[in-house]
Amino acid sequence: MICEDRELLANLYRLNAALASLALRIMDGSASAAEQLDYAQRLIRAGEQLQQRATRMNGAVFEGSVIIPIPLYAVESTGECEHSS
Secondary structure, eight states, X not given: OOHHHHHHHHHHHHHHHHXXXXXXXXXXXXXXXXXXXXXXXXXXXXXXXXXXXXXHHOSEEETTEEEEOOOOOOOOOOSSOOOOO
């Protein structure tokens, strides 16, 4: 595991550890807008780093080896949920 991977995983761990507390404060109305914005920006940055890592890999990793090329596509959100009939 390279240094960048360790840093990304540590950042994801910190975000995950902070999520439950923030979610509770959002639900009870005590989380400030600045606090929510800070968390959102950190989460977006971690997502970007994770996407960059996946793009560099250009495949699935199994026991340390890339085995299957996986194309990455941007997913467009319509803001609506799809329901099966």
